[in-house]
Amino acid sequence: MSVTEFHIPAINLMGQGALGQAIELLGKRGFKNALLVTDKVLVATPSAKDLLQKLEALGVGVTIYDHVKPNPTSSNVEEGLALLQKAQCDLVISLGGGSPHDCAKGIALVAANGGRIHDYEGLNRSALPQLPLVSINTTAGTASEMTRFCIITDEERHIKMAIVDQHVTPILSVNDPDLMVGMPSHLTAATGMDALTHAVEAYVSTAATPITDACALKAITLIAQYLPRAVEHGGDMEAREQMAYAQFLAGMAFNNASLGYVHAMAHQLGGFYDLPHGVCNAVLLPAVEAFNAQVAGARLADIATALGEQDASASAAIKAINALKDKVNIPRGLKDLGAKEDDIPLLAANALKDACSLTNPIQASQEQIEQIFRDAW
Numbered sequence: 352m353s354v355t356e357f358h359i360p361a362i363n364l365m366g367q368g369a370l371g372q373a374i375e376l377l378g379k380r381g382f383k384n385a386l387l388v389t390d391k392v393l394v395a396t397p398s399a400k401d402l403l404q405k406l407e408a409l410g411v412g413v414t415i416y417d418h419v420k421p422n423p424t425s426s427n428v429e430e431g432l433a434l435l436q437k438a439q440c441d442l443v444i445s446l447g448g449g450s451p452h453d454c455a456k457g458i459a460l461v462a463a464n465g466g467r468i469h470d471y472e473g474l475n476r477s478a479l480p481q482l483p484l485v486s487i488n489t490t491a492g493t494a495s496e497m498t499r500f501c502i503i504t505d506e507e508r509h510i511k512m513a514i515v516d517q518h519v520t521p522i523l524s525v526n527d528p529d530l531m532v533g534m535p536s537h538l539t540a541a542t543g544m545d546a547l548t549h550a551v552e553a554y555v556s557t558a559a560t561p562i563t564d565a566c567a568l569k570a571i572t573l574i575a576q577y578l579p580r581a582v583e584h585g586g587d588m589e590a591r592e593q594m595a596y597a598q599f600l601a602g603m604a605f606n607n608a609s610l611g612y613v614h615a616m617a618h619q620l621g622g623f624y625d626l627p628h629g630v631c632n633a634v635l636l637p638a639v640e641a642f643n644a645q646v647a648g649a650r651l652a653d654i655a656t657a658l659g660e661q662d663a664s665a666s667a668a669i670k671a672i673n674a675l676k677d678k679v680n681i682p683r684g685l686k687d688l689g690a691k692e693d694d695i696p697l698l699a700a701n702a703l704k705d706a707c708s709l710t711n712p713i714q715a716s717q718e719q720i721e722q723i724f725r726d727a728w
């Protein structure tokens with residue numbers, strides 16, 4: 352037996368009206384200057400304008416950094432950090448999905464610890480807690496608003512750096528389905544499949560615990576039930592709210608049990624071709640779990656049951672994942688995403704170096720990872 356850790360933010364607000372409550376809470380904390388990290392689309396939304404007005408009314412000055420790319424880069428972190436330092440911000444607020452949250456984590460971590468974001472690649476490399484970060488989520492998938500994971504693209508090496516650090520956990524996470532209702536269906540599908548991947552990888556992880564198991568299985572059941580509804584009818588508030596809970600549960604699972612080869616491999620596709628993270632995961636998930644079935648058959652059988660299958664088996668789980676992927680219109684394979692077969696050896700070599708590969712239930716060789724990429728072609 353060994354000691355396990357369980358990390359989540361100290362306060363997590365969920366449900367319709369959560370954003371308003373979060374702003375009230377911030378008003379009581381006495382922050383002076385905030386850096387708002389977001390993107391060009393979100394900064395123009397009524398929710399963002401409302402947030403800015405309310406912060407102003409509380410006497411909190413706001414500097415906006417809205418250049419975050421879908422796969423946030425080390426340059427994004429450096430640009431945001433320069434603004435933060437110029438305005439002497441004492442708080443960072445991220446508004447969006449995984450991209451603004453990850454970028455904001457990078458900024459807040461380097462602001463407190465110095466150096467470059469590259470210095471923190473790996474596990475718990477920082478000495479000091481980051482600047483206080485409040486993460487307001489607008490998607491139901493990455494769970495970055497509540498995790499200690501921060502993924503930043505290194506533009507020189509064309510790889511995604513995985514920064515897994517207890518110090519990047521936000522102090523407050525906000526999941527208000529009113530902010531998710533406008534998500535287009537392709538983004539709802541991709542982020543929802545990302546959440547499913549978090550739950551599945553955490554459940555078969557070598558670092559799973561009874562706590563993460565409970566979170567993962569409930570997340571899988573909710574996603575199977577509500578993701579198709581949220582994709583088909585974006586205004587279905589029950590589906591939006593249940594997906595917010597599902598992705599949060601999946602976040603609780605993988606934040607503590609970590610992930611596996613799906614993410615290790617998807618990070619390479621994202622870094623190399625700048626592809627959407629959730630889509631890469633969805634395409635790789637069935638092929639990786641087919642490989643994992645040689646050691647994780649019983650766990651995958653539980654997943655089949657959580658997905659609502661009568662047949663509790665690994666093959667039923669993989670079949671159900673494929674069916675869900677098709678139902679929410681995810682592209683079939685890597686070929687459809689524009690990946691090139693010649694790149695597979697390099698992608699596989701980098702995947703084996705990714706921190707997420709450490710907790711996959713079985714370790715693979717370079718050739719086996721290459722084969723999994725081909726199986727997902």
Ligand SMILES: [Fe+2]
Nearest residue numbers: 493545549628
């Ligand atoms: Fe993910």
